[in-house]
Amino acid sequence: MTGEARIIPLAGLPELEAGDDLAALIAEAATRTGGFEVGDIVVIAQKAVSKVEGRVVRLEDVIPSDRAVELAGEDGDPRQVEVILRESVEVIRSRPPLVIAQTPHGFVCASAGVDASNAKGPGTVILLPLDPDASAAALRERLTELTGIAPGVIVSDSFGRAWRQGTTDVALGVAGVVAIRDLRGSRDAAGYELCSTMIAVADEVAGAAELVMGKANGIPAAIVRGVDAAGDGTAADLVMPRERDLFR
């Protein structure tokens, strides 16, 4: 039977700069909460990861294309839209200045994940990590080196959803955890087969962590404890294969 789970905010990290040892800062913050336990999952906000990886662009260095000017409309910044287009493999929907695009990772999200809020100053935008699974794996390796415990790592971001208002945090990159819990073929409590149940457990863990992180709180990470999700997932597991996607 499943037991209780805990969601522990990791606070007190400084403003992050490119090249910072994010894992060391997280390990230090975790020490203040009593340290890691075996089975812990550390959820880290994408922006924190992108900042230390230097995935920041100054808009004054960007020359917008004609298409960016068009998609920006009257309310958008064509330079920011230009960055979004460069981060996109396909624009899925647009209504100026809103752009929903698919990223090279396969994610479909607003602005291809390019975000101005909480950025490194006015006129800068933050991009998604180039390879969030690799970011998660590197953080996991360094956390293991520092603490002797290998936590699961999820790099999270806030995504909007089709048909539903508001964002929920989802997993962009994972290491040492499953992304999907596949119950297909297992049986429910009444003995009937759960024929089509795949649970996006990494997304639920990311959303749970958001509840204590908050956008406005300056808490870029949290520990989720008591959720048995150890495994070998990848963010690609969470991307709907194009041939099964009814909404493209």
Next chain:
Amino acid sequence: MTGEARIIPLAGLPELEAGDDLAALIAEAATRTGGFEVGDIVVIAQKAVSKVEGRVVRLEDVIPSDRAVELAGEDGDPRQVEVILRESVEVIRSRPPLVIAQTPHGFVCASAGVDASNAKGPGTVILLPLDPDASAAALRERLTELTGIAPGVIVSDSFGRAWRQGTTDVALGVAGVVAIRDLRGSRDAAGYELCSTMIAVADEVAGAAELVMGKANGIPAAIVRGVDAAGDGTAADLVMPRERDLFR
């Protein structure tokens, strides 16, 4: 600063029947975990709510329409598809036997929420509650009567998502909690305006609860403690208004 949150499974409920006092069974299960605290949110699986509300249909009583036969294809049960069509106001996408439909509540989801797994026996399907907000409000009122504490209540279900694999649990009905945390106009830790941030906190709470409930565990409810989400939301807050919906 936000503190730690806890997710406490409520186990040991019996198999539910129409007319059961679900709130009393939940209150009893909560007592075994130490009882409710002020600010607690109780997340209850939709199927548990639908069962006690008698929202169960026997397929042998259903005569499928021509459209249901067509949408069922070779692999589906036309009687089940007929029930799905009756529970739908609009079919959004279909690929036999899969039907994505909008329900009268405004939710867009697979099978209009009609589900065979964990049902009351072979050949039966479970429908969504007629008014999940009212279900949540009634459970909240009865829990308050029984325990002296008025917890927030969320009725949850597992929904698939466009573009992402796997389901996450979301809120179908809420009482005594916010559905959306609206940060528009507030400022982030760096002082920049979070201009477009609306967080679907009720969906994140529902997803967090799923992490300890599990489909196969026979745990139909959980307490989420330590998340400050008291308020007066409705499930309609979580439905994207049609005029803003780019994916219809």
